[in-house]
Amino acid sequence: xxxxxxxxxxxxxxxxxxxxxxxxxxxxxxxxxxxxxxxxxxxxxxxxxxxxxxxxxxxxxxxxxxxxxxxxxxxxxxxxxxxxxxxxxxxxxxxxxxxxxxxxxxxxxxxxxxxxxxxxxxxxxxxxxxxxxxxxxxxxxxxxxxxxxxxxxxxxxxxxxxxxxxxxxxxxxxxxxxxxxxxxxxxxxxxxxxxxxxxxxxxxxxxxxxxxxxxxxxxxxxxxxxxxxxxxxxxxxxxxxxxxxxxxxxxxxxxxxx
Numbered sequence: 001x002x003x004x005x006x007x008x009x010x011x012x013x014x015x016x017x018x019x020x021x022x023x024x025x026x027x028x029x030x031x032x033x034x035x036x037x038x039x040x041x042x043x044x045x046x047x048x049x050x051x052x053x054x055x056x057x058x059x060x061x062x063x064x065x066x067x068x069x070x071x072x073x074x075x076x077x078x079x080x081x082x083x084x085x086x087x088x089x090x091x092x093x094x095x096x097x098x099x100x101x102x103x104x105x106x107x108x109x110x111x112x113x114x115x116x117x118x119x120x121x122x123x124x125x126x127x128x129x130x131x132x133x134x135x136x137x138x139x140x141x142x143x144x145x146x147x148x149x150x151x152x153x154x155x156x157x158x159x160x161x162x163x164x165x166x167x168x169x170x171x172x173x174x175x176x177x178x179x180x181x182x183x184x185x186x187x188x189x190x191x192x193x194x195x196x197x198x199x200x201x202x203x204x205x206x207x208x209x210x211x212x213x214x215x216x217x218x219x220x221x222x223x224x225x226x227x228x229x230x231x232x233x234x235x236x237x238x239x240x241x242x243x244x245x246x247x248x249x250x251x252x253x254x255x256x257x258x
Contacts, residue, residue, distance in 0.1 A: 003236035006031035009082040010235065013065060013123055014092030016043030019142070019190065022224035023089050024048075026232050028056030032087065035078055036060045037123075065092055065119030075126040084134060085127045087235045090120045090141040093160070098153045109156045116160035120167065128171060128180070137180035138235045141168040142227075145188045145250060161186075165246055172244030181243035183234050188212065188250040190222040217252035 010027045014020040015036035024034045028051045038044040044060035051058035063074040093116040131137025146154050147161025171182035189212055203210040213221050226249050233239055248254050
């Protein structure tokens with residue numbers, strides 16, 4: 001299927017990371033010029049270099065999404081270099097904080113709010129209006145099953161991911177008459193090539209992952225490509241009538257199965 005991304009510029013936040021880098025690679029494979037944005041500039045450069053080595057078009061930018069001045073200046077530079085961002089993939093986020101509410105670290109709560117939620121707001125605020133002015137745009141925001149269902153011991157992560165669902169739906173309403181769609185992705189855990197392991201072998205790697213796979217109707221975990229391929233489709237011309245949706249990439253774990 002021709003996705004119609006050859007003349008589009010896509011910006012992927014957290015593009016040096018495990019999921020963001022695959023998002024960027026697949027968007028580049030579909031012909032988009034890709035901007036790899038991350039606080040880890042070396043990592044972003046490595047992703048961009050790999051895309052260029054494969055014949056794609058990509059470059060890296062260093063930006064702290066919690067710093068509004070940095071975000072504003074970076075978006076201006078990207079706009080000067082590319083003519084404007086057509087596809088925004090709000091992928092950046094942190095997921096390492098664990099703890100129950102009564103003993104939760106307030107600093108970690110504040111950090112996760114600043115990065116996961118406010119950082120997404122900051123970059124989108126600088127890009128979304130120009131999409132509406134041009135009459136075309138795609139915003140893809142990364143939530144999680146933890147945002148849909150809650151996550152035991154993940155109070156700050158699940159709260160921010162739930163907030164991003166409301167954020168993405170609001171953008172869908174605000175962009176609907178301007179040719180701009182906004183959708184939210186809610187994956188379960190993704191584990192790359194480990195997804196191919198039988199559950200019995202996955203237990204030797206990570207017992208919790210094995211438990212999740214065992215309770216997934218498809219009896220396996222997902223991959224970064226599962227997420228990225230969905231992003232590529234929702235970025236395309238073919239997805240022009242899909243907006244305001246939360247798309248679960250879950251293998252069915254969110255279903256009432258027994």
